[in-house]
Amino acid sequence: MLRPAPAPAVLTALMRAARGGRRDREPPGGPRVPSFCSAPPPQPVVAAKEPFPVELKAGKNYSWCSCGHSQRQPWCDGAHKRAAPGLAPVRFSPSRDGPALLCACKRTRSPPYCDGSHRGDTVRAAPGPPRA
Numbered sequence: 001m002l003r004p005a006p007a008p009a010v011l012t013a014l015m016r017a018a019r020g021g022r023r024d025r026e027p028p029g030g031p032r033v034p035s036f037c038s039a040p041p042p043q044p045v046v047a048a049k050e051p052f053p054v055e056l057k058a059g060k061n062y063s064w065c066s067c068g069h070s071q072r073q074p075w076c077d078g079a080h081k082r083a084a085p086g087l088a089p090v091r092f093s094p095s096r097d098g099p100a101l102l103c104a105c106k107r108t109r110s111p112p113y114c115d116g117s118h119r120g121d122t123v124r125a126a127p128g129p130p131r132a
């Protein structure tokens with residue numbers, strides 16, 4: 001079995017300094033180099049490829065699903081906490097009653113409203129909604 005090469009002394013000293021000078025027991029194979037790369041942010045999924053027509057009430061508070069995983073589209077049902085941590089619903093309160101087209105592809109640049117982004121190639125090529 002091959003063992004990784006030991007870390008250079010300067011790296012070991014830097015890592016010890018990062019731990020506040022403590023001499024922790026090093027894991028087998030030497031110290032691990034901390035990763036400065038973070039995971040990419042979660043991406044929303046396409047809930048549908050056409051906007052949702054809704055009737056909005058002035059002054060009412062709404063939570064629009066921005067992750068695409070909600071089973072109550074276009075509204076948030078809390079699914080983002082499990083399926084897309086890091087994404088959050090868009091809370092809004094319209095200033096007047098009336099019909100609106102809310103984004104279903106989750107790629108709009110003016111959330112929660114449809115801006116026509118669903119007509120783009122990215123959405124057209126995307127897999128269908130996460131549920132049947």
Ligand code: FES
Pocket residue numbers: 049050051052102103104105106107108113114115116117118119
């Ligand atoms: S449904 Fe997303 S921009 Fe139209």
